[in-house]
Amino acid sequence: MSDSSGHGSAEVVLDVRNMEMSVGGTTILIDVSFQLERGRTISVVGPSGSGKSTLLRCLNRLERISSGSVLLGGVHTDALPAPALRSRIGLVSQKFALFGHLDALANVTLGLRRTRHLSKPAADEQAREWLNRVGLAGLEKRRPHELSGGQQQRVAIARAAALEPDVLLLDEVTSALDPELVEEVENVVLGLARSGTSLVVVTHEIPFAAKVADIMLMMEAGQVVETGPPQDVLASSRPRSQRFFARHLRGWGDSITSVGSAG
Numbered sequence: 001m002s003d004s005s006g007h008g009s010a011e012v013v014l015d016v017r018n019m020e021m022s023v024g025g026t027t028i029l030i031d032v033s034f035q036l037e038r039g040r041t042i043s044v045v046g047p048s049g050s051g052k053s054t055l056l057r058c059l060n061r062l063e064r065i066s067s068g069s070v071l072l073g074g075v076h077t078d079a080l081p082a083p084a085l086r087s088r089i090g091l092v093s094q095k096f097a098l099f100g101h102l103d104a105l106a107n108v109t110l111g112l113r114r115t116r117h118l119s120k121p122a123a124d125e126q127a128r129e130w131l132n133r134v135g136l137a138g139l140e141k142r143r144p145h146e147l148s149g150g151q152q153q154r155v156a157i158a159r160a161a162a163l164e165p166d167v168l169l170l171d172e173v174t175s176a177l178d179p180e181l182v183e184e185v186e187n188v189v190l191g192l193a194r195s196g197t198s199l200v201v202v203t204h205e206i207p208f209a210a211k212v213a214d215i216m217l218m219m220e221a222g223q224v225v226e227t228g229p230p231q232d233v234l235a236s237s238r239p240r241s242q243r244f245f246a247r248h249l250r251g252w253g254d255s256i257t258s259v260g261s262a263g
């Protein structure tokens, strides 16, 4: 793992240029452009229906873009076969689909064996290491129904991260969880961010979006309307952005200022 302290020249791992996406005459993404530097984290916030999930799904081509381009490590992603692309740009969503008949360890080793072609002992070792990193040491033999929602979501994150994708996309990985389980999953994501994984994190939790990310991006009606360091975006003078943050930060009071500058 590289460190994320920002020394040395920044390599752009993901370069999104003027991306547009339409379905049946409806434009869902409009002129979306941003760059993710290797080892950095971008958080994506915005109202429901603003296009956050569609954006992620376009990045690993679960949805086709209508125009613009996505470059991964300088290479146009449309030059990559879909399986290769998806092993390099991983996606974990709210509806993490673990294999119910496999234990936690096997859920993680499966991808390592199929995609990375590791031997069983090597896959087992890496899977154990990743389960340990997400705080699940000792639970390797549990099947999904024997784990809490937060534990299952951590298995899903370990499974995706173990493949060491160039970029890991996380789509509201805490939104299906009971409130008391949110923090344990957020801490896992923070750990990944701090250890140099290149992440795009979609979340409704604005304080978390500010804490985890180097760059925060806000979407509205398919467009990027704010982008920059979290504390700058949170301090935006744009009235609609201010109303959005006010709605989502009720109860947080002034603490957001410190959250925004902590990362």
Ligand SMILES: Nc1ncnc2c1ncn2[C@@H]1O[C@H](COP(=O)(O)OP(=O)(O)OP(=O)(O)O)[C@@H](O)[C@H]1O
Pocket (backbone or CB within 6 Å): 023, 028, 046, 047, 048, 049, 050, 051, 052, 053, 054, 055
């Ligand atoms: N395949 C599709 N066909 C038609 N409309 C779609 C399709 N996918 C998404 N949309 C529409 O595109 C818009 C953006 O949806 P998207 O799921 O990306 O929003 P979101 O920001 O992730 O919302 P949420 O916060 O509720 O998850 C919505 O209006 C949605 O109904």
Ligand SMILES: [Mg+2]
Pocket (backbone or CB within 6 Å): 052, 053, 054
């Ligand atoms: Mg969504």
